[in-house]
Amino acid sequence: MTLPKTPSFRLDGKRALVAGASSGIGLACAVALAEAGADVTVAARRVEALEELVNEMSKAGMNAQAMPLDVADVTATQAAVATHGPFDILVNSAGLARHAPAVDTTEEDFDAVAGLNVKGAYFLTRAVARGLLDAGKPGTLINISSQMAKVGGIDRAVYAATKHAVEGFTKSMAIEWGKHGIRVNTICPTFIVTPLTRQTFDRPERRAWVEEKIKLGRIGEVEDIMGAVVFLASDASALVTGTALMIDGGWTAD
Incomplete structure (x- = not known):
């Protein structure tokens, strides 16, 4: 009997671009990918925050460099990705809520x-994919x-609409680029x-609403995202595309 072997979660030799990396989820994703061996380019508008992040990651033995980027500026984004790519991995965490x-x-x-969450996300994803297609790389x-891509929420009609849109173009891109070995997920x-x-x-009634909805009884931490992003970036998810990983x-579940 030959036992199956678990696919690798390692990202050694891979180049990753993480947009919206100056804080929060984006920062955590950048660290997670670098811990798994990727060479990570962190991108955001806040240059000082990026430089601080790169410094801290470098001190921890990770490979990282900063790239100032405003994802809402489609022309500049396409130029930056073309200049610094191709990237094997994209994580787009740039987003806005009002x-x-x-x-x-x-x-x-x-x-x-909508300009950032939909248009910016769409053209950033397209720019990275174009680099991979031109290079003939997966x-x-x-x-x-x-989660608001699947449900609605109080005071969140616009935000929920943009995230529903992201799910739509993700599925379409996954269908178009699957034959080239390019996977697209959320x-x-x-x-x-x-x-x-x-x-x-900071609003007690909103916090109570959130905590009542989360069946596990706690609000999420950025660490809850880190394992998931490594999974989707690695060969461990080689047959996963066009889908949404719910965290x-x-x-x-209702």
Whole structure:
């Protein structure tokens, strides 16, 4: 009998681009990929935060470099990816939320959130895929979506709409690029403790709503995302594409 062998979770020799890496989930994903052996380019608008992150990762023995990037600027994003790529792995954690009741949504807020969460994500994913296609290389592209891509939420009509859109283009891209060995997936977290979510947790009624919805009884931490992103980036998920990995503590199980 020949026993099967577990595929490797290691990422040695792989180049990864993590957008939105200056804090929160993006930062955690960058660290996770680097721990698994990837050479990680961290990208965001906040240059000082990126440089601090690269310094800390380097001191920990990880391979990392900074690339200033505003994902909402499609032209600049495409140029940066073309110059510094091709990348074997993409993790796009750049995102924006401006929560308000649907009747109070402004056109400015709608355009800002959709411009980054949908348009920016779409063209960043396309830019990395184009580099892989031109190089004839396989790859794995991961967009950080949300549990709100599967449900609705209080004051989150615009945000939920953008994340539903991300799921749609992810499936279509996965179908188009599968024959080239390029996998496209999303990670859908529940509420994770980050600087962007503190406004929710500072409101007792909203915190109670969140905690009641999460069946495991706790709000998420960035560490809850780290294993998942390594799984989707590695050969351990070689047959996974066009899907959403739910990390929601059971929120969407209803």
